[in-house]
Amino acid sequence: MHSIKSLVVGGALAAATLAARPALAANPPCSGVATNVIYTGGSTAFGPVIKAIDQSLVASSSDTVVVFANSSGQTGSCTGSNFILADVTPTGACASGACPTGTGQWYDAAGVVQTCDLPADAHLDVVFSDVFLSSCPGAPATQPAEIKDTQGPIQAMLFVIPKLLPAPQQAITAEEAYFVFGFGGVNGMASPWLDNTTGFTHQYIRNKGSGTQQMIGRGIGLPGAYINTDKMKGTDAGGSGGVITGVGASTDPTTIGILSMDQYDAHRDTLRALAFKSFKQWFAYYPDSTPSSFDKANVRDGHYNIWGPIHFFTRMNGTATVRPNAQKFLDILNGVTPNTPSILDVQIGARVIPQCAMKVKRDIELGPVSKYTDAAPCGCYFEQKAAGTTSCTACTGADGTACSGGGVCRHKFCEAN
Numbered sequence: 001m002h003s004i005k006s007l008v009v010g011g012a013l014a015a016a017t018l019a020a021r022p023a024l025a026a027n028p029p030c031s032g033v034a035t036n037v038i039y040t041g042g043s044t045a046f047g048p049v050i051k052a053i054d055q056s057l058v059a060s061s062s063d064t065v066v067v068f069a070n071s072s073g074q075t076g077s078c079t080g081s082n083f084i085l086a087d088v089t090p091t092g093a094c095a096s097g098a099c100p101t102g103t104g105q106w107y108d109a110a111g112v113v114q115t116c117d118l119p120a121d122a123h124l125d126v127v128f129s130d131v132f133l134s135s136c137p138g139a140p141a142t143q144p145a146e147i148k149d150t151q152g153p154i155q156a157m158l159f160v161i162p163k164l165l166p167a168p169q170q171a172i173t174a175e176e177a178y179f180v181f182g183f184g185g186v187n188g189m190a191s192p193w194l195d196n197t198t199g200f201t202h203q204y205i206r207n208k209g210s211g212t213q214q215m216i217g218r219g220i221g222l223p224g225a226y227i228n229t230d231k232m233k234g235t236d237a238g239g240s241g242g243v244i245t246g247v248g249a250s251t252d253p254t255t256i257g258i259l260s261m262d263q264y265d266a267h268r269d270t271l272r273a274l275a276f277k278s279f280k281q282w283f284a285y286y287p288d289s290t291p292s293s294f295d296k297a298n299v300r301d302g303h304y305n306i307w308g309p310i311h312f313f314t315r316m317n318g319t320a321t322v323r324p325n326a327q328k329f330l331d332i333l334n335g336v337t338p339n340t341p342s343i344l345d346v347q348i349g350a351r352v353i354p355q356c357a358m359k360v361k362r363d364i365e366l367g368p369v370s371k372y373t374d375a376a377p378c379g380c381y382f383e384q385k386a387a388g389t390t391s392c393t394a395c396t397g398a399d400g401t402a403c404s405g406g407g408v409c410r411h412k413f414c415e416a417n
Contacts, residue, residue, distance in 0.1 A: 030104045030116035034065035038325045039118075041069035041100055042080025042128040043211050044240045045155060045260035046310060048350035053332060054107035056339055056346070064328060069118060071102030075239055077129035077211025078136035081313060084127045084147065085139065090315045090322045094121055125326040127313040130155055130211025130260065135218070135365045137208050137228035148316045150330060154353035156261040156287045156299045156307035157215045159274040160243070162250045171275035171284035172256075177220040180256065181205065184233040192253045203234030204246040204257035212240075216258045218366050219306040221279065247271060261287055261307075262351040265294065278305035288387075295387035296353050300379065302360035302369040310352065344378065344411075348385045357382035373417065376400075380413030 030037055040050070047068070054066050069075075074083075087098035104118045133139050133149065143149060159172050169192065172180075179189035184200050193203070206213040208230050217227040226232070237243040240263045247257040248270030256274075264273055273291070277284035285304045289297040298304040312330065315322040321330070331337040339346065347354045357379045361372035376399070380392030395401075395409035403414035 027103060027115050027117040029119065030067050030106075030122070031119050033067060033106060033114075033116055035063035036065075036325055036328060038064060038066045038125050038329050039069065039104070039122050040066055040126045040128060040329070041074070041083060041124045042313075043077040043130050043260075043310075044070070044075050045077075045130055045212060045263060046128040047240065048262045048266060049153075049346060049352060051107045051111055052346045052350050053339075055109055055111050056341065058107070059109040060340065064325075065106050066329065067104040067106045067116065067118075069100035069102075069122060069124065070105050070239075071100060071118075072238060074100045074102065076206060076209030077131050077311075078139070078214060079209035080124065080127035081129055081133055081136050081139060082209070083124050084313050084315060085144070087123055087315060090123050094123065099123055123323060125314070125321075125323045126329045129311040129313060130157070131214045131308065132311065132365050133313065135211075135214050135224075146316050148314050148321075150312040150314070150333070151309040151355075152312055152333060153310055153347045153355060154299065154307055154358055155310050156296070156304060156353075157212050157219070158259055158261060158264050158287065158306075159216075159276060160247055160257050160259050160264055160271045161274060162247055162252075162255055163268070163270050163272045165251070165253055165272075167253070168272055169274060171277060173277040173284065174220045174279045177216075177276075178222065181217070181220060181232050181234060182222055182226070193256050194254060200233045201235050202250065202252050202254045202256070204237045204243045204255075205232055205234030206239075206243070206258065207236045212258055212260055215306055215308060215366065219276075219278065244271065261296075261299075265351040276304065276306065281305070293387055294351070295383050296357075299353060300357060300359050306366065308362065308365060309355070344381075345385065348382055351386070354378060354382060376410060377415045377417065378411055380415055381411035384413070 050066055050068055057064050083098060086095055089095045099122045101118060104116050106114050108114055133143050134141055176190040180193045208228050217232055237246055243257040243259050244267050247255055264271055275284035275286045285298040287299045287304045288295050299307050314326040321327045335343045344354055356374040356377050358372050360369040362369050380390050383390035393414040395403050395412060395414050397409040399410055401409045403409050407414040407416050
């Protein structure tokens with residue numbers, strides 16, 4: 001797993017949602033938003049982090065802004081991956097299928113979304129993906145040498161239901177979810193999710209281009225060929241925002257949706273996450289230690305199963321990014337370019353998990369987990385910032401200095417190393 005130093009901003013910023021929307025008339029051109037416009041696309045699940053980064057950049061009078069290509073039908077992890085795979089002329093005219101069209105969006109210093117019109121040659125500098133490239137339909141089995149995968153913070157995928165149902169379910173098993181999204185819950189296989197309406201309108205999903213759908217589909221045992229031909233049962237909500245709105249506004253007990261962890265955390269007022277029992281597990285687990293916590297304990301130690309690193313795909317020419325603004329973005333993510341607040345705090349505030357807070361890792365999509373110890377762990381700091389409490393011992397020394405009771409001082413807490 002490639003290491004990527006951490007990102008952030010306060011928990012309120014996690015409310016950002018990069019929802020796909022149709023093109024609007026009379027938008028200003030994206031090229032005029034800033035001197036350096038970093039064009040990004042792919043997963044809408046990464047929205048809270050982009051919001052935090054843009055707020056920081058604009059507030060500091062930076063000459064750089066991150067624009068996300070968000071036109072309807074052009075978002076999703078695998079959709080973004082298809083753009084960058086097709087971009088065989090990343091510094092010239094757009095090759096067929098290489099450049100998104102329509103609208104882009106960015107955030108001002110107050111966190112208010114702004115919309116702009118993409119230029120005709122909107123090559124994507126960076127693509128965000130919740131899944132490995134090989135998981136996407138039509139992608140090569142072996143990642144091309146000219147595409148680099150920089151792996152970042154950890155994202156989990158969830159099943160969500162309406163918050164205010166009078167008798168809400170608490171958990172779902174992989175077997176139940178298999179029948180719900182593979183067959184529509186018919187024949188009483190997965191009560192109460194028995195959505196026999198035309199089009200399965202109470203099941204809010206995405207499409208084969210969505211990393212959320214790719215990961216969840218594999219986590220419940222649906223074949224890749226089934227997922228990649230859009231046979232999952234449900235209504236394509238068009239983006240994370242569509243799932244949030246559709247599920248959150250429903251009062252029907254058959255309603256269920258799929259969503260990324262960071263988007264759910266920003267909308268716990270209208271949504272409820274289901275604990276998930278994976279195949280061969282004895283118990284169902286929430287991503288957090290309790291339904292009301294934000295500690296992500298069960299993701300960090302591998303008990304909750306549907307998770308993976310966020311992938312940042314860039315075009316390369318040997319060891320250098322072909323597009324200079326791609327490197328600018330990676331430098332922000334890696335902490336090479338100073339950021340206020342810190343990049344670590346941006347990730348935590350956006351409700352994703354920095355790699356330094358993880359205790360396990362995996363190297364293939366939903367593959368076996370193995371023990372992971374970061375070179376500079378931040379689990380204690382993550383718990384304090386994300387959940388408001390930690391059992392770790394506080395320390396006053398500089399990072400890397402020994403704690404008097406054993407361990408090493410990291411971010412003012414004693415870590416094991």
